[in-house]
Amino acid sequence: MTAPEKYFKNTINSNNHFLFFAIITLIGLVVRLYGLNYVSVDMYCCLIPWFDEIKARGGLASLSIQIGNYSLLYQTIIALMTYINLPCIILYKGFSIFFDFMLAYAAAALVCEGCGKKPQISLLFNCVYAVTLFLPTVTANSAYWGQCDSIYTFFLVLTLINMYKEKYIPAFIYYGIAFSFKFQSVFMLPFIICLYFKREKMSILHLLISAAVFFLSGIVTYIKGSSPMALIWIYGGQTAAFPDMSYNIASFWVLFNNIGTFRPIAIFTALSLCGLGLYLSLNNIKKHDTPESFYNTAAWFLWTSLLFLPSMHERYTYPLDILLVCLCFFDKKYIKYAAVSIILSTITYGTGIILTEEKHCVSSVITSFHGFIYTAAWLYYTYETIKGDRTAKHPQQ
Numbered sequence: 452m453t454a455p456e457k458y459f460k461n462t463i464n465s466n467n468h469f470l471f472f473a474i475i476t477l478i479g480l481v482v483r484l485y486g487l488n489y490v491s492v493d494m495y496c497c498l499i500p501w502f503d504e505i506k507a508r509g510g511l512a513s514l515s516i517q518i519g520n521y522s523l524l525y526q527t528i529i530a531l532m533t534y535i536n537l538p539c540i541i542l543y544k545g546f547s548i549f550f551d552f553m554l555a556y557a558a559a560a561l562v563c564e565g566c567g568k569k570p571q572i573s574l575l576f577n578c579v580y581a582v583t584l585f586l587p588t589v590t591a592n593s594a595y596w597g598q599c600d601s602i603y604t605f606f607l608v609l610t611l612i613n614m615y616k617e618k619y620i621p622a623f624i625y626y627g628i629a630f631s632f633k634f635q636s637v638f639m640l641p642f643i644i645c646l647y648f649k650r651e652k653m654s655i656l657h658l659l660i661s662a663a664v665f666f667l668s669g670i671v672t673y674i675k676g677s678s679p680m681a682l683i684w685i686y687g688g689q690t691a692a693f694p695d696m697s698y699n700i701a702s703f704w705v706l707f708n709n710i711g712t713f714r715p716i717a718i719f720t721a722l723s724l725c726g727l728g729l730y731l732s733l734n735n736i737k738k739h740d741t742p743e744s745f746y747n748t749a750a751w752f753l754w755t756s757l758l759f760l761p762s763m764h765e766r767y768t769y770p771l772d773i774l775l776v777c778l779c780f781f782d783k784k785y786i787k788y789a790a791v792s793i794i795l796s797t798i799t800y801g802t803g804i805i806l807t808e809e810k811h812c813v814s815s816v817i818t819s820f821h822g823f824i825y826t827a828a829w830l831y832y833t834y835e836t837i838k839g840d841r842t843a844k845h846p847q848q
C-alpha cells in the first residue's frame with residue numbers, strides 16, 4: 452500500500468461518520484430537487500394565488516388583511532419571500548426543505564440523548580437522521596406537496612426534548628413558535644397538561660411564555676394594521692372550514708361512514724380518552740419517567756387526538772410518524788406501529804399531491820378497512836406501552 456493510499460484510507464476511516472452524514476444530506480437534497488418544479492393541488496389552488504396576491508398588494512404592505520388561511524407568522528414569511536427574485540414554488544418548497552434537514556437533525560438528537568449519548572454525529576445519530584430524512588411523507592410533504600409540516604414539527608420535537616430535561620422556559624418558547632406556525636400543535640397540549648400534574652417544577656404560568664410567543668409572532672402584521680385578534684380568527688376559521696368527520700385520514704370515524712352528526716360524540720370521546728390517559732398517569736399506571744416512556748406517552752396522546760377528534764386531515768399525522776420512528780430506536784417493538792402509521796400516511800398523500808386534468812385532487816383512498824387497521828394498532832399500542840410501564844423498573848420520581 453502506498454503512502455497516499457494509507458493516508459486516504461485512514462482519513463476515510465477516522466471521519467466515516469461525518470462523511471456518511473454529508474453524503475446522506477447531499478442525497479436527501481438531490482431527491483428533493485427533483486420535486487421542486489412539481490405543482491401539487493394545494494400549490495395550484497392556494498399557495499401560488501396567495502403569493503401572487505400578497506406580492507400584488509406590496510409584500511409587507513399586504514399584511515393589514517388576511518390572505519389565505521395560513522398563520523400570521525407564515526403569512527409574514529410569505530410576504531418577505533415576495534422580495535426575492537425567484538419563482539414562488541421554489542421559495543415555498545425551499546423553506547420547508549430547510550426544515551426537513553433541521554427536523555431530521557432534531558430527531559437524531561432526541562434519540563441520542565434519550566439513549567444516554569451525546570447528540571453528535573455518530574452511528575446512531577446518522578441512522579435516525581437518514582431514516583427521518585428519507586421518510587416518504589417527509590420528502591413528499593415539502594418537495595412535492597409544498598406543505599410546511601416539517602417546520603412546526605421541528606419545534607415540537609425541540610419542545611419535547613426540553614420538556615424531558617425539565618428546561619421549561621425554552622420548551623414553552625419552542626411550543627409557542629410551533630403553535631405560531633400551525634394550529635395542529637394543539638394536539639401536544641394534552642400531554643403537556645399531563646406533565647403539569649406530574650412535575651413539581653412545572654407551572655401553569657409557563658404556558659404564558661407560549662402565549663406571549665404566539666402573540667409576538669404577529670407583531671409585523673400589527674404594525675401594518677392587522678388586529679391582534681386575527682391570530683384567533685385564523686385558527687377559528689380553519690376549524691370551521693372543515694365540517695366533515697375526517698379528510699382522507701384513517702380516523703376511527705371512517706368505520707361509521709363519517710356520519711357528521713357524530714361530531715359532538717367524537718369530541719367527547721377524544722377528551723374522555725385523554726382524560727383517561729391523565730388518570731392512568733396520575734396513578735402511575737402509565738409512566739413517563741424514562742426517555743422511552745416519556746416519548747411513547749407523548750405519541751399516545753397525539754395518536755389518540757388524531758384518531759378520535761373530528762375534522763382531522765392526513766397531514767396531521769406528521770408529528771406522530773416522526774415520534775414513532777424515534778421510538779423504534781429505543782425498542783424494536785415500535786417498528787410495527789411506525790410501519791402502520793407511515794404506510795397509511797403515504798397512501799393518503801397522493802390525494803394532495805396529484806393534480807388531475809380538471810385541476811382537482813384525486814378522491815380519498817381511505818376506507819373502513821384502513822380505519823380498522825389504524826384503530827387496532829392504537830389499541831395494541833395502548834396495551835403494550837401500559838404493560839411495558841408496569842413491568843419495567845423505573846427510577847423514583
